[in-house]
Amino acid sequence: MSYELTGKVKLIQEAQTFNSGFTKREMVVTVEDGNYPQDISLEFLKDKISLLDSLSVGQTVTVSFDIRGREYNGRYFNNLVGWKIQSGESAADDASFQSAPPAGQFDSSYDNMDDDIPF
Template identity: 60%
Template sequence: MAYELSGKIKLIQEPKTFDSGFTKREMVVVVEDGKYPQEINLEFVQDKVALLDDLKPGQDVKVSFDIRGREYKGRYFNNLQGWRVEVLNGDGVSGSSGDARDPEPSDFGDDDIPF
């Protein structure tokens, strides 16, 4: 399932690499939603981490992402996993990063939490 959202970058975290070799990086995008703006956290994993390298807080972007969900020890978790970022320029798109989704990672064991 592919989804998109547009908003302004609030925060870009530093990349995190876990002992298993799994790497992720998170970005928060503020989406105007009526009276109350929403701060949406999106994660980028493995080779998609590099998509955030040239971005800065304050930029307007359109992000393509998938919703991922999984169960871990009786609890359920959802993640928004980004795979494309387009920098918007007032009237339209001025540049983009990424253009293909990676298959869902399947190398996580029961004790490995990728978040």
């Protein structure tokens, strides 16, 4: 399933190449979400890292991405893997997750979760 988000580019990191030859590049997009803007980290893999070359900090973008999950040592991790970027104000009308449920329809069990990040 594919998702989209629209926001302003906050950070574009340099490409990372690992010993295996695998290459990735990360960016952070700030999405306006009510009173609390969210900084969303997305990664681009292999040939998709070139999509970030023409972007600049502060630019409004709409990013199409997939959610990928994996298990490592009994812990579960998620990654947002981008595959398309549209730049400019015309990219989308609002700065939000396009596939997110309407406000008030989130599972309230998340309100009691521990916010400690393991890494």
